[in-house]
Amino acid sequence: MSSTLKPYLNAVRTTLDAAMCLGNFNSQVVERHIKPEVEVKTSKELLLTPAVIARNEKEKVLIEASYNSIRVSIAVKQADEIEEILCQKFMRFMMMRAENFVILRRKPMKGYDISFLITNFHTEQMLKNKLVDFVIHFMEEIDKEISEMKLSVNARARIVAEEFLKRF
């Protein structure tokens, strides 16, 4: 299974590298405003073709880019009910702290679990290659964290049942 992980992450990394070339662009619709074009989608000429990189049906990454912003949406692997719940809780937890996270979007795109919105201001303040590193690191760590949490739930259930039943 993990034989597809490396090429998947490499593909995501190169696409992000290419897409994250952002520059300032004033809004053409409202005077003196600067909006992330990938969110408002008012001017078609500023939008690039969205790309989906899929590892399998359940795991994929959607990258929509525009002149001054890029939106990355990630669908995380959820094999069963408990993983679904853990993933939901974890994503909700982080999205509530989106202000701290700066590049996180408060609501994920439809069909995906979590979304990032990176604008030219972010790339001006932060190093671009480190941003890409972060997204890739994030994708790896989520999977690890969810399976660890699931293991801990199962271990706890086993201990609880054992303690109870061995008293009889």
Next chain:
Amino acid sequence: MILLQTENRIINDTLLYKFENAAAGNKHETTEMNIADFDSVTYRLSNPEGDKTHLLLSISLKFWEQLQEHGALDVLQRVYGSYLQSSAEDGYNVSLLFDLNSLPADVKALATKAALLKRNCFASVFETFFEAQAKGLSMKQAVIPYRDDETMYVEAKKDRVTVIFSTIFRDESDVTFGKVFMQEFKEGRRRNQTGPQVLYCHGNPPQELEGHNAAVGDNIGYVTFVLFPRHTAPNARDNTIDLIHMFRNYLHYHIKCSKAYMHQRMRAKTSEFLKVLNRARPEEKNKEKKTFTGKTFQSR
């Protein structure tokens, strides 16, 4: 702490303190305490009619009627003997009166016995059924609504006693956690041959409850314990009753502990992510600007 304590810690500690005080000959203090326990059970510890030398402990259970039907008063009479009052305090179901001037030598045991009051109320139901099974009779089911939306059914057959708990999961994710926990309970028999058989039905009541109008729903689960003679035998009886009557609280307690642990992990992971993200910010170089003669620039 994995297993929940059967006795009520507050009552145990308070009574022990009061009894030891009295035994040491200290001045008695006025007592007035309202204590809550699992399953919406409330206690009241007070001085009857202001008499500081006596302590009145009363318990109120929502399902007292059903317990009475199964001979709860007989069991309480047996355990508490002279302490049991014939008529309970107003608004409560059972009362115990302790005379601080004439306490037995072993106050610790007395305090513990009083703290087990709730457990002893429950015990009556189980004991009746265990007796019936021991004699080889089968008895009609007992239905005890021990919580607002949750009921306990006890039935005795020739060679076993089945106890069925219906439990409601108020939170969506509790349902999934509950399923994981019950899966482990079901398989617990493989590791511990001594334990009872545990079955779990989600949503719909099991066959034994047909005709009882048992609740149906996505967030409702039914846990069945099949107790064999080795669990209901006189020497194992007390232990079994202790464990079984606290089961529902035990399960929900651990589900909530899991959720708290998850929350802790998520918090830790989120701060780790933030640290990694902050690596992306280049360090600010705080250059002090100086002129050739050595005067420093100040920013306004």
